[in-house]
Amino acid sequence: MRVTRDVPGPRRVDASMDLLNQILHAPVDPDYARVAAGVAPGDRRHARGHHWWLALVLVLAGTLFAVGALQTNRTRPVQASERTELIQRIQTAEGEQDALRRQVEDLDAQNRRLRSTALGGDDASKALETRIDQLGPLVGLAPVTGPGVVVVVDDAPTTGDDSRDQVLDLDLQVLANGLWTSGAEAVSINGHRLSALTAIRGAGDAITVDYRSLTRPYRVEAVGDPRTLQARLAESAAGAWWNDLSQNRGMTYQTSDASRLVLDSDPGITLRYARTVGR
Amino acid sequence: MIPLVGLAVGVVLGLLLQPTLPVGLQPYLPIAIVAALDALFGAFRAYLEGTFTDRVFVVSFVSNVFIAALIVWVGDQIGVGSQLSTGVVVVLGIRIFTNVAAIRRALFHA
Numbered sequence: 001m002r003v004t005r006d007v008p009g010p011r012r013v014d015a016s017m018d019l020l021n022q023i024l025h026a027p028v029d030p031d032y033a034r035v036a037a038g039v040a041p042g043d044r045r046h047a048r049g050h051h052w053w054l055a056l057v058l059v060l061a062g063t064l065f066a067v068g069a070l071q072t073n074r075t076r077p078v079q080a081s082e083r084t085e086l087i088q089r090i091q092t093a094e095g096e097q098d099a100l101r102r103q104v105e106d107l108d109a110q111n112r113r114l115r116s117t118a119l120g121g122d123d124a125s126k127a128l129e130t131r132i133d134q135l136g137p138l139v140g141l142a143p144v145t146g147p148g149v150v151v152v153v154d155d156a157p158t159t160g161d162d163s164r165d166q167v168l169d170l171d172l173q174v175l176a177n178g179l180w181t182s183g184a185e186a187v188s189i190n191g192h193r194l195s196a197l198t199a200i201r202g203a204g205d206a207i208t209v210d211y212r213s214l215t216r217p218y219r220v221e222a223v224g225d226p227r228t229l230q231a232r233l234a235e236s237a238a239g240a241w242w243n244d245l246s247q248n249r250g251m252t253y254q255t256s257d258a259s260r261l262v263l264d265s266d267p268g269i270t271l272r273y274a275r276t277v278g279r
Numbered sequence: 280m281i282p283l284v285g286l287a288v289g290v291v292l293g294l295l296l297q298p299t300l301p302v303g304l305q306p307y308l309p310i311a312i313v314a315a316l317d318a319l320f321g322a323f324r325a326y327l328e329g330t331f332t333d334r335v336f337v338v339s340f341v342s343n344v345f346i347a348a349l350i351v352w353v354g355d356q357i358g359v360g361s362q363l364s365t366g367v368v369v370v371l372g373i374r375i376f377t378n379v380a381a382i383r384r385a386l387f388h389a
Contacts, residue, residue, distance in 0.1 A: 031339065032321075036330035053337045055285045061315045061340070062289020063298070068312045070297060071305065 101267045108141075108265070137186055140195030140266035144186040147226040148261045149233065151175060153242070154217035154252035165249050167218060169202035171242070172209075175220055176200065178238020182229055184222035186263045190214045193266040210268050217252065221261050230255055282322075306355070307348035310364050314347035315340065317371045320378040327385040347371070 115132075119125035136142035153175065156165035176194055179187050187194045192209040194200075199210065206213035222229065233239050233255065246253035300308060318340040325331040347367050354363030 031335045032325040032328075032330040032332060035332045035335050051281065051333060054333045055281055057337050057340050058282050058285030059289040059292065061319060062286040062291075063293040064289070064308070064312055064315055064344075066290045066293025067298060067300065068308050070293065071300065071308060 104267045105265065108267075139269065140186065140193050140198075141269050143265045144223050144261075144263045146185070146223045146261060147257070147259050148184070148221060148223040149179070149226070149229045150256050150258045150261070151179075151220040151222070151233075152217055152252060152254045152256075153220065156250035157252075158250065165251070167207070167216070167251060169200050169207045171245065172207060172218060172220070173200045174238045174241050178233055178236045178241075179220070179222040179224075179229075181238075182224070182232035182236050184224040184229060186223045188221050188263045190219055191264070193263055195266040195269055197268065198266065210266070221258070221263060223261050223263055226257050226259075230257060304348075306360075307351055310347045310351050310367055311344045313368055313371050313375075314343040317374050317378075318343045320375050320382065324378045324381050324385070327382060 116129060119129055133142070137144045153167055153171070155167055158165070172189060176187055176189065189200070189209050192198075192212060192214075194209070199208070201208050203213065206215075207218070208214065234243075242251075242253045245251045318336070321339065322331060322336045325336075350367055351360055351364045354360035
């Protein structure tokens with residue numbers, strides 16, 4: 001038995017694009033041509049009844065466009081009002097959050113009073129309380145007042161969309177860490193006190209501290225020895241980092257001494273571990 | 280003349296009466312409009328080529344609009360509605376552009 005093979009005919013170059021060809025080259029409904037071929041040119045307009053159908057369909061088409069346009073226009077104010085409602089809800093939630101934070105601070109103060117009454121007046125308790133009072137400001141549990149340094153940083157004034165000319169979360173982290181290493185006792189950014197547990201992160205276009213977004217310019221306040229803090233910051237790696245940013249990128253970086261700074265406590269601090277005295 | 284008057288009357292009617300579509304049909308309106316545009320341009324091209332027939336136009340318009348909406352509806356039922364409507368818009372868009380190109384050639388010889 002002989003096997004015969006079909007000799008393939010010359011294949012069209014664009015055979016695989018049949019669909020596209022069909023779309024591109026036969027866009028008119030082929031029925032027009034077919035009907036026109038079957039009907040003599042003089043006869044084509046003989047059926048007057050069809051004119052009414054034509055008019056009806058065209059009226060329908062016009063109505064369709066009008067309704068479509070109206071529908072789109074009608075939903076626009078709805079979307080806008082939904083947007084404002086969302087913004088309002090966010091603002092209410094932020095207000096509630098602030099109220100809750102204040103409540104936390106009140107309760108903290110109450111806690112401290114109760115603690116000192118519970119500890120009593122003997123020597124061990126007094127030593128304990130002194131230690132708490134010493135550590136409180138350092139970890140961010142207590143508000144801190146004192147002289148220090150104010151650092152104001154901001155994006156470069158001619159910034160476009162180039163993120164290299166904008167202050168990043170990393171830059172603020174470097175600055176905060178630099179202040180700590182230069183001997184700052186307490187640091188806050190735009191009024192948000194930093195503790196060991198504070199996160200400085202970028203979220204979209206904004207930088208967040210304790211998950212609250214900041215607005216430019218960034219004002220970093222640090223309480224510490226005013227005689228050494230600024231000089232040591234300038235000598236530290238953070239100072240070099242920010243000098244580079246301000247000279248090469250045009251970002252704002254201003255340090256100044258402040259005779260009295262008031263830094264609130266960090267409301268995010270909670271008691272996670274405790275043990276009874278004397279064990 | 281009839282086509283333009285019909286379209287104008289339809290637009291005015293729609294603007295005056297402001298009919299509200301049932302909510303279930305609203306997603307299919309844009310697709311139906313694109314299909315209607317396609318049928319209109321196809322009809323205009325056929326008219327310029329001298330092959331226009333009322334009956335074919337009426338049937339192609341109604342079926343175009345109906346089928347386009349149906350495809351998207353089926354797509355919605357099986358979870359690919361947005362992809363299918365994109366496909367419909369692409370295909371009808373290509374057809375509209377080629378038809379308009381032919382119309383342009385016929386009208387302005389350019």
